[in-house]
Amino acid sequence: xxxxxxxxxxERPPYEGRFPGYDxxxxxxxxxxxxxxxVTARVAGPRPPLRLFAPAEEAAxxxxxxxxxxxxxxxxLPMIDARLAERETDGWHYADLPPDDRAWPETMRAxxxxxxxxxxxxxxxxxxxxxxxxxxxxxRRAERWHGWPAKHVWSLWTRYACTAYYSHPAAxxxxxxxGPAFPSGYARLGVGxxxxxxxxxxxxxxxxxAERPDPPPLPAVTDPGRHGEAGAALATLRRTTRRQRxxxxxxxxxxxxxxxxxxxxxxxxxxxxxxxxxDEVDLVIVGCGAGGTVLAQRMARAGWSVVVxxxxxxxxxxxxxxxxxxxxxxxxxxxxxxxxxxxxxxxxSNNSGRGVGGSMVHFAGYAPRFHPSDFATRSRDxxxxxxxxxxxDLRGSYERLEAELPVAGQYWPWGEPHxxxxxxxxxxxxxxxxLRGAAALGLEARVGPVAISxxxxxxxxxxxxxxxxxxxxxxxxxxxxxxxxxxxxxxxxVEVRADAMACAVELGPDGLARGVRYLRGGREHxxxxxxxxxxxxxxxxxxxxxNSANGxxxxxxxxxxxxxxxxxxxxxxxxxxxxxxxxxxxYKAPPPEVSTEAFYETDPAKPYRRGFSVQTVSPMPIxxxxxxxxxxxxxxxxxxxxxxxxxxxxLGGLAELLPQADNRVTLAEEKDRHGLPVANFSYxxxxxxxxxxxxxxxAMETILAAAGAGEVIxxxxxxxxxxxxxxxxxPEDGVVDRDLRSFAVPNLLITDGSVLxxxxxxxxxxxxxxxxxxxxxxxxxxxxxGLRTPR
Amino acid sequence: xxxPLAAVREGRFQRSLALATGAGSLVAAxxxxxxxxxxxxxxxMMWWPVVLGPVGAAAGVAGAVNTRAARTLLPLASAAIAANxxxxxxxxxxxxxxxxxxxxxxxxxxxxxxxxxAPLLLGMVGGMGLVAAVxxxxxxx
Numbered sequence: 001x002x003x004x005x006x007x008x009x010x011e012r013p014p015y016e017g018r019f020p021g022y023d024x025x026x027x028x029x030x031x032x033x034x035x036x037x038x039v040t041a042r043v044a045g046p047r048p049p050l051r052l053f054a055p056a057e058e059a060a061x062x063x064x065x066x067x068x069x070x071x072x073x074x075x076x077l078p079m080i081d082a083r084l085a086e087r088e089t090d091g092w093h094y095a096d097l098p099p100d101d102r103a104w105p106e107t108m109r110a111x112x113x114x115x116x117x118x119x120x121x122x123x124x125x126x127x128x129x130x131x132x133x134x135x136x137x138x139x140r141r142a143e144r145w146h147g148w149p150a151k152h153v154w155s156l157w158t159r160y161a162c163t164a165y166y167s168h169p170a171a172x173x174x175x176x177x178x179g180p181a182f183p184s185g186y187a188r189l190g191v192g193x194x195x196x197x198x199x200x201x202x203x204x205x206x207x208x209x210a211e212r213p214d215p216p217p218l219p220a221v222t223d224p225g226r227h228g229e230a231g232a233a234l235a236t237l238r239r240t241t242r243r244q245r246x247x248x249x250x251x252x253x254x255x256x257x258x259x260x261x262x263x264x265x266x267x268x269x270x271x272x273x274x275x276x277x278x279d280e281v282d283l284v285i286v287g288c289g290a291g292g293t294v295l296a297q298r299m300a301r302a303g304w305s306v307v308v309x310x311x312x313x314x315x316x317x318x319x320x321x322x323x324x325x326x327x328x329x330x331x332x333x334x335x336x337x338x339x340x341x342x343x344x345x346x347x348x349s350n351n352s353g354r355g356v357g358g359s360m361v362h363f364a365g366y367a368p369r370f371h372p373s374d375f376a377t378r379s380r381d382x383x384x385x386x387x388x389x390x391x392x393d394l395r396g397s398y399e400r401l402e403a404e405l406p407v408a409g410q411y412w413p414w415g416e417p418h419x420x421x422x423x424x425x426x427x428x429x430x431x432x433x434x435l436r437g438a439a440a441l442g443l444e445a446r447v448g449p450v451a452i453s454x455x456x457x458x459x460x461x462x463x464x465x466x467x468x469x470x471x472x473x474x475x476x477x478x479x480x481x482x483x484x485x486x487x488x489x490x491x492x493x494v495e496v497r498a499d500a501m502a503c504a505v506e507l508g509p510d511g512l513a514r515g516v517r518y519l520r521g522g523r524e525h526x527x528x529x530x531x532x533x534x535x536x537x538x539x540x541x542x543x544x545x546x547n548s549a550n551g552x553x554x555x556x557x558x559x560x561x562x563x564x565x566x567x568x569x570x571x572x573x574x575x576x577x578x579x580x581x582x583x584x585x586x587y588k589a590p591p592p593e594v595s596t597e598a599f600y601e602t603d604p605a606k607p608y609r610r611g612f613s614v615q616t617v618s619p620m621p622i623x624x625x626x627x628x629x630x631x632x633x634x635x636x637x638x639x640x641x642x643x644x645x646x647x648x649x650x651l652g653g654l655a656e657l658l659p660q661a662d663n664r665v666t667l668a669e670e671k672d673r674h675g676l677p678v679a680n681f682s683y684x685x686x687x688x689x690x691x692x693x694x695x696x697x698x699a700m701e702t703i704l705a706a707a708g709a710g711e712v713i714x715x716x717x718x719x720x721x722x723x724x725x726x727x728x729x730x731p732e733d734g735v736v737d738r739d740l741r742s743f744a745v746p747n748l749l750i751t752d753g754s755v756l757x758x759x760x761x762x763x764x765x766x767x768x769x770x771x772x773x774x775x776x777x778x779x780x781x782x783x784x785x786g787l788r789t790p791r
Numbered sequence: 792x793x794x795p796l797a798a799v800r801e802g803r804f805q806r807s808l809a810l811a812t813g814a815g816s817l818v819a820a821x822x823x824x825x826x827x828x829x830x831x832x833x834x835x836m837m838w839w840p841v842v843l844g845p846v847g848a849a850a851g852v853a854g855a856v857n858t859r860a861a862r863t864l865l866p867l868a869s870a871a872i873a874a875n876x877x878x879x880x881x882x883x884x885x886x887x888x889x890x891x892x893x894x895x896x897x898x899x900x901x902x903x904x905x906x907x908x909a910p911l912l913l914g915m916v917g918g919m920g921l922v923a924a925v926x927x928x929x930x931x932x
Contacts, residue, residue, distance in 0.1 A: 183890075183891030183896060184891075184892055184896050184899050185899075185903070187899060187902050187903045240828055240831075241832070243835075244832075244833075260889055261889070262891060408831070421831075422831045423831065453831065453833075454829065454830065454831050455829065455830030455832070456830070456831065456833030456834060457831060457833055458833075461889065461891060462830065462833075462890070464891060464903065474891075475891055
């Protein structure tokens with residue numbers, strides 16, 4: 001690959017000089033202090049001596065990095081070494097590789113071993129570049145290498161190398177990326193439009209490759225999205241003119257932020273009600289994400305005393321988050337987890353959260369509803385499972401939450417047609433490409449629905465179109481429970497205990513839950529409560545139940561029928577990128593812009609059941625590097641592709657993968673730093689899954705080609721994570737009932753995404769919140785009395 | 792000497808200026824509705840200019856057909872519109888200041904924030920109505 005395509009000596013590599021004079025660091029005066037400090041430390045910070053790599057390993061690692069990224073102008077090893085030494089990993093590792101901090105040195109020694117097999121017994125670093133390239137390419141192509149799956153070794157190397165390089169301003173200058181963008185966002189959105197300070201690509205003709213096979217024919221539209229124009233206009237008018245006062249009356253969070261709408265009002269935390277462990281509170285909730293926070297806010301409004309235990313920190317968007325792709329790693333769950341199965345699912349940015357606000361802190365922002373068909377896939381299509389409730393049960397909750405987030409978008413014609421409270425946002429280059437492609441094909445695509453305020457909402461500011469939605473919204477424009485529900489919850493007496501890791505749900509002698517055991521500041525506590533709700537999401541909720549095994553439940557709490565941890569689902573989220581002659585600059589404007597649900601339903605003519613949706617996504621440089629690496633590119637070729645960054649538009653599919661009993665969370669041998677067994681998440685696809693993902697990929701290729709794309713590349717990824725403690729009509733089929741109450745322990749609820757029996761082809765955040773909103777209503781309406789006999 | 796042009800030269804165009812005020816406030820209100828809808832009507836006061844539009848239109852038509860209305864209803868409605876324009880100017884300036892970065896990034900926030908000078912254009916429509924109220928009326932000495 002790179003060996004053949006390397007330019008002749010003296011010739012400039014194709015990735016150089018594309019953005020002459022562009023200097024991303026010159027924008028530093030326009031960055032906020034937190035971000036400026038993070039980036040400055042990366043460029044000019046102290047360089048401590050290496051801690052992890054031994055000298056021989058260091059030499060091999062340096063040589064390897066030089067080959068992988070064609071002599072990058074930045075010394076990458078110190079960052080990789082620091083990450084490994086401080087165990088600042090991606091938060092997961094493959095079950096068949098050692099943890100990253102051991103895998104790196106071990107694979108470096110293995111490279112040397114390979115080199116010593118050559119005549120003269122040189123080390124890897126002593127080989128000629130051509131020989132090094134040969135060995136590296138061998139690893140990339142191999143099935144197994146030194147007993148490890150070569151694919152996973154390759155993933156380890158390239159992830160760390162690309163993260164180190166493409167988080168550096170020197171790389172941003174090379175690829176024309178705008179860099180951090182806060183408080184100043186972007187004003188000139190759209191294909192071919194540049195800010196005053198952005199530099200045009202001087203060599204737009206330098207595209208890496210130019211061939212594009214003919215795209216497959218578009219799959220049949222399964223949901224035409226019919227609606228009357230006048231009816232839609234009227235519904236939109238009714239929805240948009242509804243008074244905000246009604247939202248404020250039931251959830252004043254947006255009005256409880258600081259006066260300028262930025263950050264988090266510290267006074268709410270200082271004045272927070274605090275309970276003692278011995279106090280028997282009405283409700284203790286484990287996990288302060290989408291499910292936990294909504295439940296806390298609703299129950300506090302109903303007069304309950306509530307304590308929320310959260311393993312991560314209490315974020316302040318202004319002080320703790322930075323406008324930088326790499327620095328956002330702190331938002332993910334980085335405690336160890338083990339991945340297995342035939343299609344192991346990497347964890348991280350798009351499926352795990354940490355800290356108050358949960359994973360919605362860094363979710364893209366798409367907030368679609370599920371379709372009515374999602375609630376009965378078993379009886380309609382013979383796959384998946386039927387829910388113990390229907391769409392009608394959630395309609396009211398959907399509407400309430402859409403007003404509280406609030407959701408912005410065009411009238412939505414698919415599923416049950418409905419309007420949104422906020423008008424659609426203007427679209428950037430990526431959205432423009434999608435709309436253009438869809439129009440050329442006669443396909444319906446709509447702007448929205450995104451949980452980003454368009455205009456002021458309470459004290460929350462208008463979006464500034466800076467594109468860092470997945471890194472945590474510093475602007476407070478994108479919804480997350482931290483700003484949409486928590487301020488109101490705190491104002492109504494909820495206590496949030498951050499940095500408190502729950503280890504088990506305790507049962508009393510009467511078989512009812514009596515509280516939660518948790519670790520905080522190195523000490524173990526037991527918070528007593530009349531009712532317990534677990535909201536730790538699809539991995540941590542089953543893990544907590546399994547870790548709560550006791551005499552009554554030897555196989556894990558609520559696990560009488562071997563249902564806990566089963567039917568965990570991820571969505572197949574292939575992403576397809578197309579290359580355009582004009583500059584798309586997809587990083588401007590929020591990544592969630594335009595979507596279509598025209599392929600959402602089952603097509604009876606196809607060999608697969610259920611469907612998919614298509615949405616815009618806009619990978620930042622490190623993620624984009626992952627896309628290119630997945631094509632098998634490395635070395636000069638990789639740098640060339642990355643330098644072409646501004647020309648690429650990216651679409652993401654969401655394919656409904658089916659629930660399977662063997663896709664499950666179990667306890668691994670490995671223990672975390674608290675001594676608790678970590679989760680082993682095993683995932684394998686079925687045939688239906690593979691066909692559906694391929695169909696989604698094909699549809700996106702067709703749309704991009706219709707929009708005028710030259711080359712098209714695709715990458716298979718996963719997104720979201722639901723199931724694991726699903727709701728069902730009978731205890732034999734699930735863990736909780738339709739009111740999210742567990743079958744086995746009447747005062748134990750599970751209020752997060754793990755209760756979803758199927759996942760639809762829609763982003764789950766809104767549905768999780770809606771389910772909890774509904775369950776909270778039931779809980780408040782009457783279930784408070786009679787659970788415990790008064791002493 | 793007669794004809795509309797001559798009337799204007801002599802300062803007798805109360806009726807036509809009243810009509811123009813009415814039309815102007817209607818057009819402005821339509822534009823403001825779309826812009827404020829795009830901004831989600833985050834502040835209830837964003838409805839005021841939208842409501843004042845039809846009021847201005849009614850006052851303009853009334854002023855064109857009725858002399859008494861031209862001296863009473865029209866200046867009242869116009870004053871309200873002009874005052875609302877000034878108020879909007881202040882609110883939009885405040886809106887720019889409240890954007891992340893505030894006046895430190897004046898140019899960016901002026902370009903992407905609420906349009907600072909647009910409310911003054913609405914105020915001009917109110918000003919037209921006020922002028923119409925004191926003008927000589929067509930066909931009258």
